[in-house]
Amino acid sequence: MKKIGIHIIVLVIGLAAGAFFFGGGKGGDEVGGEHDHDKAGAFTKWTCSMHPQIQQPKPGKCPICGMDLIPLKKGSKKSLRPRELVMSPEARDLARINTVEVKRRLVDAKINMVGKIDYDETRTKTIAAWFPARIDKLYVDYTGIDVRKGDHLAYIYSPELLTAQRELISAIKFKSADVETVKEKLRLWGLSEEKIRTIEESGETDDHMDIDAPFGGIVIRKEVDEGDYVKTGGALFKIADLSKVWVQLDAYESDLPWLRYGQKVEFEVEAVPGKIFEGVVTFISPMLDPKTRTVKVRVNADNADFLLKPDMFVHATAFATLAGGGKVISKDLAGKWIGPMHPEILRDKPGKCPICGMALAKAGELGYSVMKTAEKPPLVVPTSAVLKTGKRSVVYVEIPDKDEPTYEGREILVGPRAGGYYIVEEGLMEGERVVTEGAFKIDSALQILAKPSMMSPDGGGGGGGHDHGGKKKASGGKGGMKMTVYDVSDAFKKQLSAVFGHFFAMQSALADDNAKGTKSAGDQMVKALAGVDMKLLKNDAHMAWMNDLTSIKDGAEKMAAETNLDAQRKLFVVLSKVMATAGMSYAVSFEEPAVVVNCPMAFDGKGADWLQLGEKVRNPYFGKAMIGCGDVKMKMEAPRKGGEHETHGKMKVFQVDEAFKKQLASVYVDYFSIQKSLADDDFVALRKSSKKLEAALEKVDMKLLKGDAHMAWMSQMGEIQKTADAIRKSDKIDTGAGGFSPSVRNLGTHCG
Secondary structure, eight states: OOOOOOOOOOOOOGGGGGGGTSOOOGGGTOSSOOOOBOTTOOBOOEEOSSOTTOEESSOOBOTTTOOBOEEOOOOOSSOOOTTEEEOOHHHHHHTTOEEEEOEEOOEEEEEEEEEEEEEOGGGEEEEEOSSOEEEEEESSOSTTOEEOTTOEEEEEEOHHHHHHHHHHHHHHHTTOTTHHHHHHHHHHTTOOHHHHHHHHHHOOOOSEEEEEOSSOEEEEEEOOOTTOEEOTTOEEEEEEOTTEEEEEEEEEGGGGGGOOTTOEEEEEETTSTTOOEEEEEEEEOSOOBTTTTEEEEEEEEEOTTOOOOTTOEEEEEEEEEEOGGGOEEOGGGTTOEEOSSOTTOEESSOOBOTTTOOBOEEGGGGTOBOOOTTSOOOEEEEGGGOEEETTEEEEEEEOSSOSSOEEEEEEEEEEEEETTEEEEEESOOTTOEEEEESHHHHHHHHHHTTOOOSSSTTOOOOOOOOOOSSOOOOOOOSSOEEEEOOOOOHHHHHHHHHHHHHHHHHHHHHHTTOHHHHHHHHHHHHHHHHTOOGGGOOHHHHHHHHHHHHHHHHHHHHHHHOOOHHHHHHHHHHHHHHHHHHHHHTTOOOSSOEEEEEETTHHHHTOEEEEEESSSOOOTTTGGGGTTOOEEEEEEOOOOSSSEEEEOSSSOOOOOOHHHHHHHHHHHHHHHHHHHHHHTTOHHHHHHHHHHHHHHHHTOOGGGOOHHHHHHHHHHHHHHHHHHHHHHHOSSHHHHHHTOOSHHHHHHHHOO
16 A cells, blocks of 8 residues: 655644633633723723733833734623623724624525436337348448438348238238238338338338338437347337436435425536526435435436537536425415426416326425415524534624623524525524624633633633744643655755755745745746656655645746735745645755744734744744744654654644544545545545535534643634535535645644
8 A cells, every 4th residue: 555645734723812802801700801090091001912911001012013002991890691701892803703683584595416417218219120130231320310200220131021011912812801900010010001002002022121210319329230130129229319308416415405396406517618507306316325425316407409418517506495494485386286297397276297197286295385474584694603513503692782892602503504594493583693703713712711612611721822922832742743754865855955945035035025036936946846856756755746746836836927925925825835744744954943833813814824944933924014923833853764753742732532533533534535536536526525524523522622622623623614615615626626625634633
């Protein structure tokens, strides 16, 4: 089995940033602590929103990150409930806390499916031999020919045909009662009335005849060749009418509640870009595929222009309007009757289906509901407001009529998800406001204050200060992180070191806000890569470098082509991760220590890592504006050659419950399925695997984690969910590959 170097890319555990939006309260009941105020209530202390340990008697700049200091307000005197959090308006704005009102509304579910075009089995027919014969000539001698009714298909020889004609002549000659019987026999054998009349009038027979098409269509299968003998009933040709086709789709089991017989579906094919085709659901399989966890859904579609061809790949979307209790609403079907076998038949009153003769069925009998005017729409909240923790669903509600922004955690019961909304069954009232952005920050802040949080209902946890001044913060614990390190020659390391030299020059140029220097470093890096001799590597190392080279070269070329500083910084995030992996995998050494640094404020609070030379933090994402903002997370040291290298004290490794490891192992199984799907270019399997990954995440019980481990999992769980959801919604294999995040791999390194 081939060894593959595990690309360890260290992600930020950024939830601790909540500590820097919220001050620690005395005894856990107040936020902001006690500070001196004069009788007029004027502020006498100023602090940094990112570094609350900084307290100055007057306005100014934070000595750590250079941000403007803000006034430090006194916390609320009123006792807070255990799961309440009070914050200043300034802290709320910096934490980007957004809320929306809980409303009643009908919501639309958008069900995405993939599949293929198929023949309509009801319009596919086989032409068989009516009597034993020899194929002397084929007029249709290849598949794909479009034939019309009456076209010649083959020229055959048959002694039985000759005998039957003689029987007819004899019966006519002796005026036998069997004349009509023999004529009917010849009709069934495909002889036309004109041919039978000619035999009857001339008395001449023929042991050859043409086989004509009894109907039109596309010849999709040729079962015989010239010279073949066929028996009665032997297949000659299979013809399909492609004016109507089937669309065979795969629907995830979680989407089945919103799919109904007779539902309209829109779909696209790559061969006809921009055109939207429509069809109707005619069959939902009663069987679930246990391997893919999907159900086959068949859609009937018109194909009058013959643009749709069998086996074309299809992206399809069904739409359903949802009410409470899982009802699917269809205003168009109010008082309508549908064909139980043919949904295209829609009538205003009961009757018989003109196609199959079956009695028409009411729309309600086929799973639809028609909403009455007096009924209330369901209560809904955006999906971004709900924190899913196993079977529990949590929201943070804004408490009204408070002097300062106040939020309370609440467990709710949600129904099905419809697009960007969850239907709320219990726990919220119309008009309340829920947090849609920043809920994780609120929850982590409660943990930092050692208060019970909804993600950690037992309370505990906590954290300390966080230094953005460039000092290395001790981390680690028992256990360690393992990765594959390849035994490579010193010559290869020397060539790769030259590449790293230009990479570090690029990082330094970004820190100096120098777009031109960044571009130049990218150019030099591309040239240095051309000087790396792949022949110096053998076996596993060779294979690993081939993969790494593609990523590094792509990143360097993009940096070399970009002149905009903001765009360069976004590209640098990806390139830096790849370079960090390569540096460890090939044990490259440098004159100064190479370190992985993180800034949680980068890119609007999303946070980002980078690799730099030396432990003095030089932030490439903020540059001179906040040059010292960042924490050293890991130091790259020259490992021992070959095999697995174990580092201690460089990455936080959490000791977690075996039950949690078992649940996380299920996540890994689906992660590796995604990896295999990408390697196989299997888009259908990719989307199925990402759906399964999301389901596995739902089953991970966060209550099994405590303190820092709990906070780390919260951060990474959100990243994985986002990635899996992006892959599932993507419409191309390249898009899916772009969303293939290393988050899951990092979980293994954190969780021992």
